[in-house]
Each structure stands twice: as structure tokens, then as C-alpha cells.
Amino acid sequence: MPRLLMILAVGGGPADLGSAVDSDAIVTIRRTDAALAGFASAHDWTLADLAVLAAGQGAESEGFDAVCLGDFGDYGAGALRSVLRVPVVAAGRSAMLHALTLGSRFSVLVPAAGYTRAKKLVTEYGLAAQCASVRAFPAAEGEQSGPAFAAALTAAKACVEEDGADVLCLASTGDDLAAQLAAELPVPVIDPARLTLKLAESFLGLGLSQSRRSWPEPQVRKPELVEALVAAARRVGAR
């Protein structure tokens, strides 16, 4: 009975996350602290790294078998991989690599606030040559109906028709947006959060986890400090 911890930022997030996993899997969704919300700038990313590390660093002692990071920005992914032995599956990294199993060039479709982060990750993962484009659409995280959907669809069509994408990665955790877009497009659309759950299950089924060579352990662990920092921010409240 695999226990999967899904860490998501405050805000959006799919309702039916568990629908694709094996029936014996238990998915627990945990939101990062509201005091550390925001994804638009490097300042925000630094805080998000800490928030995700705090949310997941105790996953093993809590009895989780794997951790899924559902936000495309992969905040805290490296930090969690350095302190955990169980698989940590990050949505952005996984979605872009998985896209290349389905086609040869992908685009990332991202709510405007996530644009800079998505561009950064493409370069960091060495996938610039395989990335047809990163396109932003004007929508708040999690929004999906009305004008926001129309804007996402327009951007998605441009990825395919103008940029040459074979596959789209949707850098948003909105309910069913990927399925709605896929219905209107000639290419597959990856919903990264749901993908992380299936990959976590797959890695568990195969006895695989991340390489300690890529993410070495810290010499001195500081879980209490991490916890205290986040608690201090929480006492001050959201920005």
C-alpha cells in the first residue's frame, strides 16, 4: 500500500489527483505555508524552496513511501532529494522528460507568473534544444474557465502551429485544464501533477529512487532550523 505525499503550493490544484493511481495507493495532499507563497521572482523561489523542504523533510518518518512535488517550478526538489531516500518526483523535470517520450519537441504552457521560472528550468535541465517554446497565458494559477481557458487555448495553438511543438507541458495545476486543452489540440498535453503520482508509483514498483551521486546528503542536517524558519514566517502571516 504505497503512501504518496503530494506537496502543492497554496492556491490551485487538481481535485481528482488520485484517479490515475493504483487502487491501493494513498495520496495525501499537503499545501506549503501561505506565508511563503508566490512564484514570480527569484526572491519568491528562494522562499518556496524553503517552504517545500519544510513540508517534505519529515516524509520518511511520517511513513510516506514517495514525495511528489506537483508545482511545475520544482521548488525545493533538490533540497528534498538531498535529505530523503524515498523517491522525490518533481513535476517540471518529470513532465519535460516525459514529453520527450511522446514526441521530439515540447512547449511549456505556463500562467504568466511562472514564465521566468519555466524558462530557467528548461535551461537548467539541458533541454533548450528540445524545447520549442515557453508561452505564458494570462491566468491566475488554478483558473480554467471563461477567458482564462480561451487565453490558454490560444497560447497552446501558437505552441503547436507557430513554434513546432509535438507535445505540451501544462505548467499549471488547474483542474482538468490539460484534458480540456487536449480535446482541442492535435498533440498530447501533460498534466505534471498527475504524472508525478504515476511516476512515483512506477519508481516504487521498480525499486528505484534518485541517485545519491546527483543529490549528496548534507554533512549536517538542519530539520529543526528549517521548521523554525517557516514557523517564524507563519507567525508574521502572509505577505
Next chain:
Amino acid sequence: MARVLVIVPFPMDAENLEKRKAQLRSVKLGEGIDFEFRPVRIAPANYVSQQDAVLADIGILEAGIAAQEEGFDAVCIDTVSDSGMSALRSVLDIPVIGAGRHAMLAALMLGEKFSILAMWDRWRHLYTKTLAELGLAHKCASLRSAGLQPNNQSLLAGKEDEFFPALHKAAMRCIEEDGADVIILGSTTMHEAHAYLAERLPVPIINPGPLTYRLADAAIKLKLSHSRVAYPAPQAPALTQLRAMGERAAAI
């Protein structure tokens, strides 16, 4: 019940087919999925030349071209060469999972650089082809072999004492000398060595055949198949011609 067709890239008897099916025991699978192993009728003797690559592509295409009509929900190709994968993707809408491409991309989910551990150097061209197609040569720490003669029928049976330590030694060189964070077994025919190596290596080692079974399940459940834009359909699939070739090859 989802049904997955596993195409085995050589003709073989029932006993040797069991050695291929044994890969199912290396992975915990979810419920509601069933795998049917089918050997090809057209095949080269082994996969060491471009002639072999063409015959392999034809044989695997012939074996799987009607998979969708036969009611399968996905196809796995039981070779790291990914022979026939692109051709099958162009005619099928159901997911077609090639062990090589998927193993390399999964390796990069688990680490920054991977090495491919082969039985012998004659397989190098299989890996350089996929690395070039993916444009990910810079992520490959090394292609190393243990200098061992493979057998695509009996696999590693009876040679464990000699082969397993030799593979372990080569894998350690991938890690210590070449900087590999993840090792990929260079052939699904090496699966019998996976458990031995996984227990002894300090990095993850991917067993490519079993990986495809899990990824087939993921593809079915997530309703994610390959892109038609990346794999355009032929105007007229040569089903009749391929069937005639299959029957002829089977009779030789």
C-alpha cells in the same frame, strides 16, 4: 482489464519466451493490467549492424501493426534498441513504449548523468542512435561494455558466476571513472543480472524491460499517447505486404 502487447524481438520457443516473461517478476504492477508476450517472425540473428537494424524494424512493425485492432491498449518493445518503435507509433494511436528511449529519459528523472552498461561493444550503435535522436548525448557519462558474448535466447543462464562480477566491475567504472549517477542495463536480455547489480551498486540501475511495463500502465491511466505531430500516419499502412513477409520469414 487493460491488455499490453510485449513484442519480443527474436523468434523463440516457449521455454526461451519464459525467460523474457520473467521480467514481469521484477516489478510490482498495479491491478487490471495484463501482458501478452509475442515473438516476432522476422528478425536478424542479432543486433550488431545496420542490416540487422532494418530487419529488426520490419519484424517489430509486422508483429505489432494490428495491435490496436486486436484490442491491445498499449505496446511495449522488448529491446533497448527501440527497433520498430517509430514505425509502430506512426500507425498506432495506442501508446508504444520503447525500452531504450524511456530508460534514458527515466534515468534523467533520477540523476544528472547516466551510463549504459552493455554486454559487448557491438551494441554501441544502438545507443548512439537513440542519444542522437533525443539530442541528449551530453547527458550520457559513458557507454561501457563488459566484453561478454550475449545470447538472445538463453540470456545469462549458466554464466552467472562469470558474467555478474564482470558486469559489476564495468558498472563501477561507469560510476567512479565516468561520473555516472544512474546506470541503464544496455539490453533487456541482461535482466537476470539486475537484482545482483542493484544490491551492489551505489547508484540506481534501471532494468529497461520492467520499466516499460510500468510506463505502459502510466500511459494508459493518464491517457497519454505519442504525438501524431511527431509521428505522422502513413497514407496507406502496408499490412498485407508485411503479413506476406511475416509468413515467408516464418517458413524459412
